[in-house]
Amino acid sequence: MPRVSRSLASLWRRFWRGLRQWCGDADYESYLGARWRRPDLRRGAAPLSREEFYLEQLNRRYSRLSRCC
Amino acid sequence: MSVPAISKASHRERALRRAAKAFAWVAVALAGAGALAAIAWHRGEPLNSSWFVVAAICCYLVAYRLYSAFLSAKVLAVDDTRATPAERREDGRDFVPTNKWVLFGHHFAAIAGPGPLVGPTLAAQFGYLPGTLWLIVGAALGGCVQDFVILFCSIRRDGKSLGEMAREEVSRRGGFIAQLAVLAILVILLGVVALVIVNALKSSPWATFTLAMTIPIAILLGLYLRFLRPGRVLEASLLGVGLVLFVVVAGQWVAASASWARVFTLSGVTLAFALIAYGFAASALPVWLLLAPRDYLSAFIKAGAIFSLAAGILIVRPHMLMPPLTRFIDGNGPVFAGKIFPFCFITIACGAVSGFHALISSGTTPKMILRESHARFIGYGAMLMESFVGVMAMVAACAMTPGVYFAINSPPAIVGATPEAVSRTISSWGYALAPQTLPALAQAVGEQTLLNRAGGAPSLAVGMAQIFSNTIGGDRLLSIWYHFAIMFEALFILTVLDAGTRVGRFMIQELGGRVWKPFGRTGWMPGILLSSAIIVGAWGYFLYQGVVDPLGGINSLWPLFGISNQLLAAVALVLATTVLLKMGRTRWVWVTLAPMAWLVTVTMTASYQKIFDPSPRIGFLAFSNSLAAQIGAGTIPAARIADTRRLILNNRLDAAVTAILAAMILVLVVEALLQWYGILARRRSVTLHEAPYLATQWPEGFAGTAQGDD
Numbered sequence: 001m002p003r004v005s006r007s008l009a010s011l012w013r014r015f016w017r018g019l020r021q022w023c024g025d026a027d028y029e030s031y032l033g034a035r036w037r038r039p040d041l042r043r044g045a046a047p048l049s050r051e052e053f054y055l056e057q058l059n060r061r062y063s064r065l066s067r068c069c
Numbered sequence: 070m071s072v073p074a075i076s077k078a079s080h081r082e083r084a085l086r087r088a089a090k091a092f093a094w095v096a097v098a099l100a101g102a103g104a105l106a107a108i109a110w111h112r113g114e115p116l117n118s119s120w121f122v123v124a125a126i127c128c129y130l131v132a133y134r135l136y137s138a139f140l141s142a143k144v145l146a147v148d149d150t151r152a153t154p155a156e157r158r159e160d161g162r163d164f165v166p167t168n169k170w171v172l173f174g175h176h177f178a179a180i181a182g183p184g185p186l187v188g189p190t191l192a193a194q195f196g197y198l199p200g201t202l203w204l205i206v207g208a209a210l211g212g213c214v215q216d217f218v219i220l221f222c223s224i225r226r227d228g229k230s231l232g233e234m235a236r237e238e239v240s241r242r243g244g245f246i247a248q249l250a251v252l253a254i255l256v257i258l259l260g261v262v263a264l265v266i267v268n269a270l271k272s273s274p275w276a277t278f279t280l281a282m283t284i285p286i287a288i289l290l291g292l293y294l295r296f297l298r299p300g301r302v303l304e305a306s307l308l309g310v311g312l313v314l315f316v317v318v319a320g321q322w323v324a325a326s327a328s329w330a331r332v333f334t335l336s337g338v339t340l341a342f343a344l345i346a347y348g349f350a351a352s353a354l355p356v357w358l359l360l361a362p363r364d365y366l367s368a369f370i371k372a373g374a375i376f377s378l379a380a381g382i383l384i385v386r387p388h389m390l391m392p393p394l395t396r397f398i399d400g401n402g403p404v405f406a407g408k409i410f411p412f413c414f415i416t417i418a419c420g421a422v423s424g425f426h427a428l429i430s431s432g433t434t435p436k437m438i439l440r441e442s443h444a445r446f447i448g449y450g451a452m453l454m455e456s457f458v459g460v461m462a463m464v465a466a467c468a469m470t471p472g473v474y475f476a477i478n479s480p481p482a483i484v485g486a487t488p489e490a491v492s493r494t495i496s497s498w499g500y501a502l503a504p505q506t507l508p509a510l511a512q513a514v515g516e517q518t519l520l521n522r523a524g525g526a527p528s529l530a531v532g533m534a535q536i537f538s539n540t541i542g543g544d545r546l547l548s549i550w551y552h553f554a555i556m557f558e559a560l561f562i563l564t565v566l567d568a569g570t571r572v573g574r575f576m577i578q579e580l581g582g583r584v585w586k587p588f589g590r591t592g593w594m595p596g597i598l599l600s601s602a603i604i605v606g607a608w609g610y611f612l613y614q615g616v617v618d619p620l621g622g623i624n625s626l627w628p629l630f631g632i633s634n635q636l637l638a639a640v641a642l643v644l645a646t647t648v649l650l651k652m653g654r655t656r657w658v659w660v661t662l663a664p665m666a667w668l669v670t671v672t673m674t675a676s677y678q679k680i681f682d683p684s685p686r687i688g689f690l691a692f693s694n695s696l697a698a699q700i701g702a703g704t705i706p707a708a709r710i711a712d713t714r715r716l717i718l719n720n721r722l723d724a725a726v727t728a729i730l731a732a733m734i735l736v737l738v739v740e741a742l743l744q745w746y747g748i749l750a751r752r753r754s755v756t757l758h759e760a761p762y763l764a765t766q767w768p769e770g771f772a773g774t775a776q777g778d779d
Contacts, residue, residue, distance in 0.1 A: 021167065022174040023365065025303040034161030041160060051299035055357060060162065062356045063575050063591070065251075065432055067364070067568045068425045069184040069258050069418075069634065 028053050094134060101127025108201060108393070115388035118464045121197075122382065125205055125460045129453045132209035137449040140214065144649065144657040145221050147441040152763040154228045154436050164228070167437040168772050169446055175437070177451040178368050179429045180216075181375070183262055183526075183562045184419025184634075185459040190525035190532075191627060192416045193466040193474065194404040198393035199413045200463050207414070207421025208456030211664035215638055217448035218645040218661060219427045223435035224444060225759045231431045235644045237758040238651065239741055246737045247640050251428065252576055253730060254633040256604070258425075259348070259569050260611025261630040262562045264622050267340045267612070268524035269555055274333035275320035275515055275548075276555045277340070281333070282316040283363065283560055284347070290362035306365045310373075313366060313560070317553050321515055334517075337616040344566070345609040351567030352574045352601040360567050367564040374533075374557040378461050381536040391467035391474065396498065403479035404523065405624045406686035411675040415631030420459025422668065424637025426452065439771065465532030466525075472502030473510060477528040480621030481521045491520055515548030523621035526562075530554035573604035614719040617712065620686065625723055632675050632727060636734050639668045643741045650748045651757045669738060676731035680724045689724035693717040 020026040028050050035041045048056060104124035108116065141147050155166040167175070192200040222238075223229055229237075232251065236244025270277045290309045294300065323329045335343070351360050400408040405416065419425070430448055438444060466474060475498070476484065476491050484494045492504040511519040514534060519527060534550035542550070575591060577600040582589015588596045615622025642665035649658050682688035685695040696717050699705050705713050747753035 018168065018171050018174070020303055021171040022178075023302050023306060023368065025301065027165075028300050030165050031161035034159050034165065038159060051295075054294065054300035057162065057300075058356045058361045061433075062360055062364075062568060062571055065425075065428045065569075065572050066179055067182060067565050068180045068429055069182040069262065069423065069565060069630075 024057075027057060094131070097127050098131050101131060105202075105205075109198060111393070115390055116393075117386055117388055118382055118468065119386045121201060121389075121460055121464050124201075125457055128205050128209060129457065132213070133450060133453060136209060137213065137217065137445050140217060140449070140660060141442065141445045144654055144660055145218065147221065147444065149440045149442050150764055151441055152765040152767075153224055153438050153441060154760075155438055156765060156767060157760070157763055158227065158436075163433070164436045166439050166767075166771075169439060169443040172434065172437050172439075172443070173447050173451055174372075176429065176434045176447050177454055178371065179433065180423070180426045180451060181371065181455050181458060182419065182425075182565050183265065183558060184423060184425075185455050186462045186529055186558065187265055187525035187627075188417045188420050188631075189459045189463040190466040190529045191404055191478070191623070192413050193391060193463060194395060194397050194402045194478070195409055195413055196392050196394040196398070197389055197463055197467040199398075199409050200417055201460060203414060203417055204420050204456050204459045204463065207417070208452055208459075211638075211667070212422035212426070212456065213449040213452040214660055214664060215422060215424075215641050215645065216426045216430050216452045217444060218648075219641050220430040220435055220438075220444045220448035221441070222645065222648050223431040224438055224441060227760045228436040229431065231427050231641060231644065234431065234648075234758075235640065239644055239647050239737075239744060243640075243643070243737055243740055246733050246740075247637075247644075248576075250424075250633070250637045250640055250730075250733060252573070253726075253733075254425065254630075254637050255569055255573050255576075256607045257611060257626070257630050257633050257726070259566055259573070259608035260615065261623075261626040262565055263341070263344050263348075263608065263612045264615040264626060265524040265526050266344065266559050266562050266566075267337050267616055268522050268621075268623070269526035269530070269559060270335070270340055271337045271522075272334055272517055273555075274330040275324040275552050276559070277333040277335055278323040278329075279313075279316050279320040279552055279556045280559045280563070282319075283313060283366065283556070283563070284359070286312045286316070287359050287363040287366060290366070291358040294362060295357050302365055305362070306369050309362065309366045310369050313370065313556065314553075317556050318549060320552055321548065324515060338613070341609070341612050341616045344612065345605055347563070348566055348570045348608070349601050349605045352570040352605065353597050356571070360571060363560075364564050364568065367561040370557055371561050374554070375458055375461075378465070378533055378536065379457075381533075381540045382461055382464055385536050385539040387464070387468035387536060387539070389464070389467045390470050392471070395471070400684075400687070403475055403483045405627060406684065407628070407675075407678065411671040411678070412628065414671045415628050415635060415675045417459065418631040418634045420456055420462070422635065422638045422664065423455075424634050424639070424641055427637065427641035439767070440765075462529060465529055465536060468535065469528065469532050470502075470506075471500040472496070473506065473531070474528055475500060476502060476507050477519050477522050477531065478525065479521065480523050480619065480624070482619045482621075484521070486521065488520065513544065513547050514551035516551075521621070523623045525623075526555065526558045530558065570601070570604055570608070573607075574600045577603050614722075618716070618719070624686070625689070625720070628675060628679055629723060629727060632672055632679070633730055635668050635672045636730050639665055639672060639734055640737060642668065643737055647741060647744060647748075648757070650745055651755050655749070669734060672734060673731060676727050679727050680731075689720040689727065693720035693724075696720075 031053055032047060035047055101124055104120045107120045108124055155164050158164040189200050222234055226234055232244050232248045235247040286309055290305045294305050323333060398409050400406060472495050475495050484491045488504045488508055492502045495502045507519055530551050533554040534547055537550040538547045578589050578591055578596055587593055590596055611626060615626045618625060642661045645661040646658055646665060649661060678687055679689055683691050685692040696713050700710060700713055748755055
């Protein structure tokens, strides 16, 4: 039984993480993660705040075709 | 002695496992073939929709397992040791290595629009057989191949766009044609999808109220995400979905109140101008305020509605009341005129092959892909899923009685404007329809009327509502389900409308900036307003023309949209064929050449017929000439002469637009043929513009970098 509940909990965690990534909720964490992993991205400017990143992301995403017919 | 024994046993075990696998795949293939045969040859009693689900799923599984594996291994030779753009240029913004299941969801949400729902619903006028076959076969051999190959090409070129790749690999002119085609398809697409919404909302206070309320809800979410909880998309979207579901229910109280119902009962022309004003506002306002939050809402509702429809069809398993072939295969259909070839293919468009997908496959997706081999699952697999959405739309449309389907989708000029006249006309075609059937159905779904609502959305909503209400709630919830379905269709059409208008604005600013620099600055307010007005004016013109068209607008505009969409698909397949030739895969070039040749044939035939066909219901010129003759003969009342002259002008304009689209494809094909001849005859040096090989540094199990909370 504990094994089943552990599997279910793990499944739920994966689903939740996937959902957050799919809808864009985790974008800021991805951005920080990329900066952490890539030293070249850390050189120069400080990281954007969550709010700055959100606005920058939206302007970039919606200046090209992102939805289809 | 024991080692060979173990090895022998494991060898036998492996062989058994292989045989079991082969047996399972043969069983899947036989089940698919059997279901397809049942769909094709069944006559008499209505066929159960389970056959469609089995046929589609089995064919998709076989196509994915065999054909896409062949494309991946032999034709493209995908290489997982090669670093993808997401690794080479990772920046946490555009280039973000993403788990393949998450990226599949992203890609599917981007490619799935109103096309695979509306197209098959309209094509159901031929019966369920031609459309279903094309949805399955066209996707497996055409649409999925296009999406997969273009995605692969873009991955190998650091995520370059279709236009950039066409310019580099085909010719400068090819790239220019691709860009022009994108702008043309965008304008026509926005006009036609707006017309679908107008036809769904006119004279419907409930539906109009529901959709209107999504605007303040989106603004509320925009403010929440901008000022209260920046970037917390999930919680804001769930809040928004709750509010949207509430306004769907609340719409019935608005419709029941005489004073409020009057406010939200709008004519087609008023709705058209409201949509034009909305498109202008969405394009010019900051993106965080309206466009982005609406897109979040739409993505959640779209995913929920599509999964619910699939579940509903599996649970209810409705019978197909439409025959496999109707009498309208002769080309005299009331929904749109023209024979199966080429109009079934032009009408279904996105559900089988969509040129627009090439823009997504060469847009965001290639920048986020982890491994080259994921392109098969994402490019080929997501298109199979879109095709399945098309099959579900076909099931929903054909599960209705044919009389009701034709009454909802036919214009008054053909079937009449009163229930009695509609019943007489449609019954005379052999599809029984009692005069009281449609008013009773309209009352059951909470509408004043369902007559003459060409465009596919209302009939699809009726089909979906019947499936949903048979699953949950019964007849009591039919009206709620109907308006949920209308809201779902209209919401994500509006998302296409505002996102498309904004992108069109950027394209016009880029073009205008070449002539006058300040116009190209995307933050310059006069430039924003002028370019927004130009793009909105362009699609608004097509929309208005469709709304005042006595034949319902869809008859003219949907084929025009289909032609431009398939033109873009032909552009993408020309590029794919050129790349394969340059890669030295001449032996396998038929995988893209055959669908390209088919699309060029379909597009050119449809263009020719839409311009020159002598029937006024098909040919734009024949229709404008017949109207001019009626004015000349004095049979048009003086009060309607100005409107008729405008109709004549509109039809001549449509003929000119169709001719320009056809000319573009001819120029591109000639250009490509010269290029291919040069390659095959070794008369020109072959330069493949791929990014140089770089070995991946990521370990084998690496599954993406998003650091989401658990």
